[in-house]
Amino acid sequence: MYSKPQSNQNVRYGEVITSDFVPPWWAKNRHVQTIFPRFIQKRAKLDYRKEKLALPDGDFVNLVWAGDVQKSSGLIAMFHGLEGSIRSHYTNDMAANFVKQGYAVVLMHFRGCGGEHNATPRAYHSGETEDAWYFLNWLEQKFPETRKAAMGFSLGANMLLKLLSEQPKQRIIKAAMAVSTPFNLEICANSINLGFSRVYQAYLLKSMVNNLLIKMRKIDYGKLLKVTELQIKQFKNFRDFDEHITAPLHGFLNADDYYQKCSSGSFLKTIATPTLVVHAKDDPFMHESIVPDVNALSPNVCLEVSQNGGHVGFMQGTPWRPEIWMQQRANTFFKPFITNQATYLSSGNAL
Numbered sequence: 001m002y003s004k005p006q007s008n009q010n011v012r013y014g015e016v017i018t019s020d021f022v023p024p025w026w027a028k029n030r031h032v033q034t035i036f037p038r039f040i041q042k043r044a045k046l047d048y049r050k051e052k053l054a055l056p057d058g059d060f061v062n063l064v065w066a067g068d069v070q071k072s073s074g075l076i077a078m079f080h081g082l083e084g085s086i087r088s089h090y091t092n093d094m095a096a097n098f099v100k101q102g103y104a105v106v107l108m109h110f111r112g113c114g115g116e117h118n119a120t121p122r123a124y125h126s127g128e129t130e131d132a133w134y135f136l137n138w139l140e141q142k143f144p145e146t147r148k149a150a151m152g153f154s155l156g157a158n159m160l161l162k163l164l165s166e167q168p169k170q171r172i173i174k175a176a177m178a179v180s181t182p183f184n185l186e187i188c189a190n191s192i193n194l195g196f197s198r199v200y201q202a203y204l205l206k207s208m209v210n211n212l213l214i215k216m217r218k219i220d221y222g223k224l225l226k227v228t229e230l231q232i233k234q235f236k237n238f239r240d241f242d243e244h245i246t247a248p249l250h251g252f253l254n255a256d257d258y259y260q261k262c263s264s265g266s267f268l269k270t271i272a273t274p275t276l277v278v279h280a281k282d283d284p285f286m287h288e289s290i291v292p293d294v295n296a297l298s299p300n301v302c303l304e305v306s307q308n309g310g311h312v313g314f315m316q317g318t319p320w321r322p323e324i325w326m327q328q329r330a331n332t333f334f335k336p337f338i339t340n341q342a343t344y345l346s347s348g349n350a351l
Contacts, residue, residue, distance in 0.1 A: 011276055011333060014299040016292075019278065019306035021314055021325050030282035031196060033310025037089045041315075041322050044096035048086060053108075053135060059122075061131055062114040066095045067104035074147045074338030077139060077173070078107040079132060079156030081180075081312065083207045085114045090153050090179075090312045090326075097327040103338065104146075108135050110156075117215050121224055125246050126155050126185055127262025129163040140172045149334050150176045153312055154285070157181040157277075158264040164275060165267035175274045175337035177330055180283055180312045183265035184290040186256065189238045191287040200285060200311075201237060208241055209233065224249060265292050268301050275301045276333050278326065280309025304329075 027033055048066040055061065064086040069075055076098050080091050086107050095105040110124035111131065124131070139148060150173045152160030157178035164176055182188040192201045209232055215221075216229060227244045235241050242255040252258040268277075281288040297303060306314075317323035 011274075011302045011304075013274065013302050014294070014297055016294045016297070016303045016305060019304045019309075021280075021306040021309055021329075022316075023308040024316055024318070026319055027313075027315050027322075028308055030280070030284050030308065030310040030313075033280070033282075033308065033313030033315055034200075034284055036322065037093075037313055037315055037324065041089065043089065044093045046086075046092050046096040046099070048095070053138065055131060055134060057120065059111060059118050059120045061111055061118075061135065062109040062116055063135075064095075064107040064109070064114070065104070066106075067099040069104040069143055069146060072104035072146070073102045074149065074334075075104045075106065075139070075143060076334065077136060077148060077150045078105060079150070079152040079160055080107065080109065080113070081154030081156055083113065083204050083211075084153070084156070085109060088153075093324060094151070094327060094330065097324075097331070101331055101335075103334075106139065108132060112211060112215070117211065117218070121215070121219050121221055122249050123212075125242075125250055125258065125262065126158045126182065126264075127162050127258070128250065129159055129166060132159060132163055133167065136170075136172050147174055147338050147340060148172055149174055149337055151330065152176070152178050152181075154180045154182065158183070158185075158262070161264040161271065161275070161277070162262065162267045164271045164273045165264075165269075168270055168272040170273065173273055175334060176276075177333055178264075178275065178277045179279075179326060180285070181264055181277060181279060182286055182290070183263060183268075183292055185259040185263045187290050188286045189242065189255075189259065192285050193237045193239070197284045205235060205238065205241060209235060212245060265290065265296060268292055268296050268303075269298050271298045271301050273300060274337065276329075277301060277303045278306075278314070278329065279303065280306050280311075280314070282308050283311045285311045 048064045051063045052060050098105045111118040112123045239255050247254050247258050314326040315322050316325050
């Protein structure tokens with residue numbers, strides 16, 4: 001049962017609340033909310049620079065920086081979704097929004113994303129937190145005096161929530177925000193394989209398969225995978241990919257084992273960092289049954305649910321001047337933590 005939030009949309013930790021997001025008349029459909037920002041809405045202007053971060057196992061991830069950290073009022077670390085990058089509509093436009101607020105932004109591309117294939121057979125998945133944790137510690141060493149927050153989208157949101165659960169004593173990130181999270185990976189894999197949602201699956205699966213095939217021509221996967229290139233080309237859905245690729249490459253018994261161990265819904269209870277989770281019940285990548293109830297939340301997590309919003313959509317305004325509600329929500333949420341004015345209490349200690 002959802003309680004109505006205060007009019008100023010203050011975060012209420014340990015609760016599931018109803019979002020104040022209301023879609024405009026022309027964008028009530030979940031597919032419009034999902035597709036319009038990606039393919040029709042004009043991208044915000046964003047100046048950024050790239051940096052390659054070496055990882056302990058000899059591989060690397062590509063970082064993208066926007067804004068000047070030394071002159072900023074804070075640093076936001078961002079994590080994109082499945083097959084995403086800085087060119088994804090939600091990362092580009094959110095980064096531009098944060099820079100306008102006076103923050104600096106750094107996006108960590110997952111291994112193999114951002115236009116450059118990584119150097120090892122392994123890639124990334126919804127529960128892969130090692131690279132992100134190494135990256136955050138590296139940020140802290142590089143900018144110890146700068147207050148930091150983190151934001152994840154879709155797969156990146158799932159990963160971020162799992163990381164925060166695994167690191168309950170972390171003090172690097174003052175606050176976190178997760179958007180359009182696949183709380184239950186198995187249900188999501190089944191849901192996106194139905195109806196029109198299969199269009200999204202086909203689009204993403206094609207990218208995943210093509211990237212893997214390119215890597216297979218450069219790296220020997222003979223002892224790691226039991227499928228041929230021809231069989232990979234015949235994958236029909238995410239479960240096929242996770243069963244034959246994600247699981248064996250990353251140490252899982254099978255797709256079910258991966259889904260069970262990496263679904264963030266089971267990790268929310270132990271998060272100690274102030275965290276806002278924003279979710280739309282009509283997300284076409286998922287099923288509304290995955291939305292956790294209040295018993296799944298820690299006292300440090302606020303789950304804000306709207307009836308509409310699509311997948312990483314939350315679009316308002318007019319067709320000729322659309323606005324992304326999520327940007328203002330992120331600004332309101334992060335500001336107290338970045339400016340060190342948060343009144344949030346955890347275990348009796350102000351952050």
